[in-house]
Amino acid sequence: MTVLSLLLRGGILMYVLLLISIAVIAIVIEKYRQIFKVKKCNRKVLEHLEPHNDPSALRQALSETDSDNPMAVMLGRLFYAQSDDGELITQSMETAAQSELHKLEKGLGWLSTFAAIAPLIGFLGTVIGMVRVFMNIQIHSSGGVDISMLAGGIWEALLTTVGGLIVGIVAIIFYNDIVQNLENIVKTMQESGVEYTIRMRQQV
DSSP states (O other): OOHHHHHHHHOHHHHHHHHHHHHHHHHHHHHHHHHHHHHHHHHHHHHHHTTOOSHHHHHHHHHTSOTTSHHHHHHHHHHTOSOOOHHHHHHHHHHHHHHHHHHHTTTHHHHHHHHHHHHHHHHHHHHHHHHHHHHHHHHTGGGOOOHHHHHHHHHHHHHHHHHHHHHHHHHHHHHHHHHHHHHHHHHHHHHHHHHHHHHHHHHO
């Protein structure tokens, strides 16, 4: 039995789950593309800054990097700070890091939503299918119930639950992995911020 035949037997909600699975795949691909790009850019920024020690050289090196890069945005709060207040600068850097994280998190809300509603849609499809099965039983009760028709109706009704669970499980796995990757990016940014803050203070 082909996937297409299973979709046809599962009813209209199977097509809804198919659309949700396509949306999940699209979001996952886009988020991993962003994560890979950000990690690569962050490494390049750090590699570019590494040979420099004094504040003026660090500022010059940072000015030659991509200003839209999250690491560059955060370190820019340090290197171009107008204040000498260390606590204020640290807060500014943390705010910048959280702001960049917020940008990267765009779209994750949908992935979380799809992970939650896919099993519910599947369960709804099963309930609708079971209602249809019992309606047919009532209609044909006078002539006896064909057990093969009953079994067939039940397994067809359960198809949407299977589909919903598969989509939901895949979505939540990727959601958690993406969140973990984003948290690691922010952690790396914060650690780099602390390191360069110490370097700047040592050279002043």
